[in-house]
Amino acid sequence: MNLQTMFKKIGLLFIMLLTMGFTLHDVYISSMKMELIPTSGELQLTLQVFTDDLELVLQSQSGEEIQLNPDRQATNSLIAAYLKSVLKFSAAKTPISLEYLGKEYHDDLTLIYMQAKLADEMSELELTHQLFLSELPTQQNLVHFKSDSYRKSFLFDARMQKSPIRIRP
Amino acid sequence: MRILTYVQVPLLALFSVALWSQEAPAEREGGHTNSNKFKQLYEEFSTPNRFRTASGAPGVDYYQQQVDYVMDLELDDKNTKLYGEETITYTNNSPDVLTYLWVQLDQNIRKKDAPALEKNGSGFQPLARASTFVKNYMDEPFDGGFNIESVTSANGQALPYRINQTMMRIDLPSPILPGGQYHFSIKWWYNVNNHVTNRARSGYEYFPEDGNRAYVIAQFFPRMAVYNDVEGWQNYQFWGNGEFALNFGNYEVNLTVPADHIVEATGQLQNPKEILSREEFKRYKKAQNTFDSPVIIVTQDEAEAKEAVFSDKKKTWRYVAKNVRDFAFASSRKFIWDMMAVQVGPRKVMAVSLYPKEGNPLWEEYSTRAVAQSLDTYSKYTFNYPYPKAVSVHAKNQGMEYPMICWNYGRPNEDGTYSDRTKFGMISVIIHEVGHNYFPMIVNSDERQWGWMDEGLDTFMQYLTEQQFGVNYPEAIAPLEAFPSRRGAPSKIVPYMSGDQSFISPIMSNPENVFQLGPNAYGKPATALNILRETIMGKELFDYAFKTYAQRWIFKHPTPEDFFRTMEDASAVDLDWFWRGWFYSTDYVDIGVGSVKKYYVSPKPGKEVDELLEQYNMTPEDLPENMIYMVAEDSESFEPSMAASSAIDNSQSLRNYIEENNAEIDRTNTEPPKYFYEIEFEKPGGLVMPLIVEYSYADGSTERVTYPVQVWRKNDASVRKVLATNKELVGVTIDPDEETADIDTSNNSWPKEEQASDFDKFKAKIKG
Numbered sequence: 001m002n003l004q005t006m007f008k009k010i011g012l013l014f015i016m017l018l019t020m021g022f023t024l025h026d027v028y029i030s031s032m033k034m035e036l037i038p039t040s041g042e043l044q045l046t047l048q049v050f051t052d053d054l055e056l057v058l059q060s061q062s063g064e065e066i067q068l069n070p071d072r073q074a075t076n077s078l079i080a081a082y083l084k085s086v087l088k089f090s091a092a093k094t095p096i097s098l099e100y101l102g103k104e105y106h107d108d109l110t111l112i113y114m115q116a117k118l119a120d121e122m123s124e125l126e127l128t129h130q131l132f133l134s135e136l137p138t139q140q141n142l143v144h145f146k147s148d149s150y151r152k153s154f155l156f157d158a159r160m161q162k163s164p165i166r167i168r169p
Numbered sequence: 170m171r172i173l174t175y176v177q178v179p180l181l182a183l184f185s186v187a188l189w190s191q192e193a194p195a196e197r198e199g200g201h202t203n204s205n206k207f208k209q210l211y212e213e214f215s216t217p218n219r220f221r222t223a224s225g226a227p228g229v230d231y232y233q234q235q236v237d238y239v240m241d242l243e244l245d246d247k248n249t250k251l252y253g254e255e256t257i258t259y260t261n262n263s264p265d266v267l268t269y270l271w272v273q274l275d276q277n278i279r280k281k282d283a284p285a286l287e288k289n290g291s292g293f294q295p296l297a298r299a300s301t302f303v304k305n306y307m308d309e310p311f312d313g314g315f316n317i318e319s320v321t322s323a324n325g326q327a328l329p330y331r332i333n334q335t336m337m338r339i340d341l342p343s344p345i346l347p348g349g350q351y352h353f354s355i356k357w358w359y360n361v362n363n364h365v366t367n368r369a370r371s372g373y374e375y376f377p378e379d380g381n382r383a384y385v386i387a388q389f390f391p392r393m394a395v396y397n398d399v400e401g402w403q404n405y406q407f408w409g410n411g412e413f414a415l416n417f418g419n420y421e422v423n424l425t426v427p428a429d430h431i432v433e434a435t436g437q438l439q440n441p442k443e444i445l446s447r448e449e450f451k452r453y454k455k456a457q458n459t460f461d462s463p464v465i466i467v468t469q470d471e472a473e474a475k476e477a478v479f480s481d482k483k484k485t486w487r488y489v490a491k492n493v494r495d496f497a498f499a500s501s502r503k504f505i506w507d508m509m510a511v512q513v514g515p516r517k518v519m520a521v522s523l524y525p526k527e528g529n530p531l532w533e534e535y536s537t538r539a540v541a542q543s544l545d546t547y548s549k550y551t552f553n554y555p556y557p558k559a560v561s562v563h564a565k566n567q568g569m570e571y572p573m574i575c576w577n578y579g580r581p582n583e584d585g586t587y588s589d590r591t592k593f594g595m596i597s598v599i600i601h602e603v604g605h606n607y608f609p610m611i612v613n614s615d616e617r618q619w620g621w622m623d624e625g626l627d628t629f630m631q632y633l634t635e636q637q638f639g640v641n642y643p644e645a646i647a648p649l650e651a652f653p654s655r656r657g658a659p660s661k662i663v664p665y666m667s668g669d670q671s672f673i674s675p676i677m678s679n680p681e682n683v684f685q686l687g688p689n690a691y692g693k694p695a696t697a698l699n700i701l702r703e704t705i706m707g708k709e710l711f712d713y714a715f716k717t718y719a720q721r722w723i724f725k726h727p728t729p730e731d732f733f734r735t736m737e738d739a740s741a742v743d744l745d746w747f748w749r750g751w752f753y754s755t756d757y758v759d760i761g762v763g764s765v766k767k768y769y770v771s772p773k774p775g776k777e778v779d780e781l782l783e784q785y786n787m788t789p790e791d792l793p794e795n796m797i798y799m800v801a802e803d804s805e806s807f808e809p810s811m812a813a814s815s816a817i818d819n820s821q822s823l824r825n826y827i828e829e830n831n832a833e834i835d836r837t838n839t840e841p842p843k844y845f846y847e848i849e850f851e852k853p854g855g856l857v858m859p860l861i862v863e864y865s866y867a868d869g870s871t872e873r874v875t876y877p878v879q880v881w882r883k884n885d886a887s888v889r890k891v892l893a894t895n896k897e898l899v900g901v902t903i904d905p906d907e908e909t910a911d912i913d914t915s916n917n918s919w920p921k922e923e924q925a926s927d928f929d930k931f932k933a934k935i936k937g
């Protein structure tokens with residue numbers, strides 16, 4: 001990530017969750033389903049975020065007016081590049097590349113689909129998850145991992161940005 | 170057919186009882202307490218008394234304190250300060266002697282050293298935005314909070330007081346006796362914050378292009394804390410999430426603002442003629458009798474013309490509000506103002522909107538109409554709106570509710586275009602916040618303790634109102650067929666309820682202590698009520714009970730039990746299991762089909778019966794007369810001939826019985842069922858729910874059966890049901906309309922359907 005550009009952008013969004021009432025959507029939270037298909041070694045990721053959060057962050061990252069749902073401009077490459085910078089998988093210190101497949105809108109949510117191919121012998125990944133953190137400091141990012149009947153959940157936030165994820169019990 | 174069904178049920182019962190007793194005695198187990206899902210709620214509920222009855226209604230000794238305010242306020246726009254002097258009349262309707270009073274100082278949450286600023290843990294990020302860094306480590310914190318200038322008795326004597334964070338204790342010169350009254354005054358001021366940068370419920374938005382501010386001001390004056398039969402003096406400080414506990418009373422407020430400002434506030438404006446221009450007043454009068462569309466009192470052109478001129482003069486807007494629990498106001502020279510009359514039962518109510526030009530064209534189109542729709546639908550399900558008006562004020566990015574007035578988001582792009590998302594979000598939030606007039610402004614629950622009592626009930630009503638808005642304004646939602654409600658439909662709560670248990674709390678939790686307040690206090694209770702209404706109680710019983718609750722507690726202070734009890738009392742539906750599961754636990758719904766077994770009537774006992782008899786040292790001759798033998802299709806004793814002929818042909822006992830009871834059996838109904846099935850339903854989820862099943866038959870027909878929730882009374886994990894039918898069963902589906910928020914539908918059908926995952930569906934879609 002280009003720090004220079006990032007620091008230049010002055011965000012409108014310093015958010016202290018001091019208050020509730022009925023803000024845009026009460027909490028700043030994302031969730032990501034992460035399923036390992038044991039037969040193919042395919043890691044399927046479905047990231048669910050609030051569309052207005054994503055819009056705000058893309059604006060802040062690109063310095064341009066962005067509108068999602070309906071998109072005013074092509075946004076897929078922008079989203080893919082952003083996610084690459086905040087969602088990082090590695091195994092034994094070797095980065096694993098993520099393939100961005102696309103997105104769908106469901107009411108006020110955006111579902112983003114990504115996949116990766118994992119080697120057979122891998123039993124543990126490391127995930128660095130910094131989604132929206134530099135714009136929304138109270139952002140919480142949940143991850144639900146599943147492989148057959150094995151399930152495990154993780155909470156990432158400003159304090160916890162990196163965690164090992166056991167993918168085979 | 171029915172009669173024969175009954176014939177074979179006891180037989181199966183014999184089987185299962187016999188099989189049960191055959192199990193070898195296990196090692197002696199210890200005892201246990203009642204953990205049944207249907208256990209009564211006596212331990213969770215407080216004991217009914219003369220203040221609050223077991224029926225959920227206020228008791229004969231129910232009381233509430235009355236607090237009346239007379240206030241002079243002045244808004245200093247140049248210096249962003251607010252000054253106030255208030256005289257409080259406190260009436261002690263309790264049977265208790267009060268030696269001190271507690272006053273709420275909510276603004277103190279903005280003090281530099283407020284403990285609320287440190288209520289969350291913090292940590293370092295390796296990477297931080299410069300603005301965040303400066304804000305966290307270099308900026309002077311905002312100098313907010315009350316400056317209390319004086320607290321004096323009616324005769325001007327200074328009263329001793331002690332401030333504890335967001336509350337202030339006033340020590341009384343002599344106690345207030347039951348039925349007594351006390352008058353005192355407080356003089357105060359504070360620095361008004363920017364609510365956009367601070368994400369606050371109250372403050373101003375600054376418009377750098379023209380240097381103006383739009384104020385939305387609330388929880389801005391010292392307000393009396395609640396004293397009642399369940400809490401004594403309310404002692405839960407304001408930490409930010411848990412909102413307010415407030416008393417009813419009457420307000421007289423004189424509000425002085427720059428002369429070119431337009432103001433809206435809680436209460437009836439007393440001096441419109443004096444305060445408005447001649448043209449504005451003419452329009453204002455006209456609006457009072459215009460029911461078809463909003464009348465614009467201050468146009469966009471007029472508002473824009475004022476933006477560049479900052480008047481040095483002042484005007485005082487005078488308001489009177491009866492029987493409200495709070496007072497809030499909005500003020501700016503940027504405001505456009507429209508209103509329209511709405512007939513609510515016997516009463517005329519004004520639906521009003523106030524917005525800067527930045528809200529247009531969206532706001533002039535939909536705001537006042539959404540207000541009108543809310544008044545209409547909410548009144549239908551609760552009580553006729555009792556106040557003279559309901560105002561929707563546009564604030565940039567918050568939604569917040571006060572009596573008769575609320576702030577709502579929904580801002581178009583700078584060029585005036587807006588997405589559907591912005592439009593629907595705006596209509597939703599207006600409905601929601603106007604709806605808060607009913608819960609908690611009028612049905613005055615304690616928000617500080619229970620967020621769901623107003624948010625959950627309001628979000629439930631919001632769903633009904635949004636759907637009705639879609640019906641009334643089809644062009645507003647086209648090409649959609651129904652309003653896209655974000656919450657309320659059962660499927661919408663599944664992601665939350667199926668989430669990691671360590672981040673979920675029961676609904677019955679304090680709003681400060683939950684991980685995800687949105688789903689916890691809004692979405693889940695709203696969905697629970699929706700399921701109660703649509704699936705469990707039925708609309709008629711639910712609506713009557715819900716209305717009873719609203720009407721019993723109108724202008725009073727209900728507790729959660731008052732709600733739970735009334736819903737049961739007014740419907741004769743025992744719902745202890747429902748409250749226990751949905752409100753007191755984090756259990757979820759997951760019900761599935763286990764196995765489906767097919768049985769035939771057999772001429773002779775099958776292997777299973779033989780084994781059973783052998784175990785008890787019996788022979789078939791020892792059995793009573795006229796036994797009918799059933800054999801499962803997968804049993805060794807099964808023979809294809811059993812399937813080929815009818816039950817009557819297969820069983821001499823059955824033939825005998827029908828012969829003997831000929832007179833009593835209506836011949837036309839004795840066609841015996843061809844197929845006997847035993848279906849096992851499994852319940853991996855902790856919540857008990859009625860078992861809604863659709864049976865599909867080979868001839869293409871389907872049959873819907875709902876087994877009552879009570880099927881789970883004695884076995885929480887699984888239950889078996891018998892189906893005797895003339896048609897061959899080809900499919901079983903649980904919860905076919907997805908009305909129970911079942912978190913895992915992969916086990917909902919037999920034969921098991923291999924469903925492609927959403928992920929695979931998406932991949933297939935982008936490939937195609």
Ligand SMILES: [Zn+2]
Nearest residue numbers: 021022624627
């Ligand atoms: Zn609300």
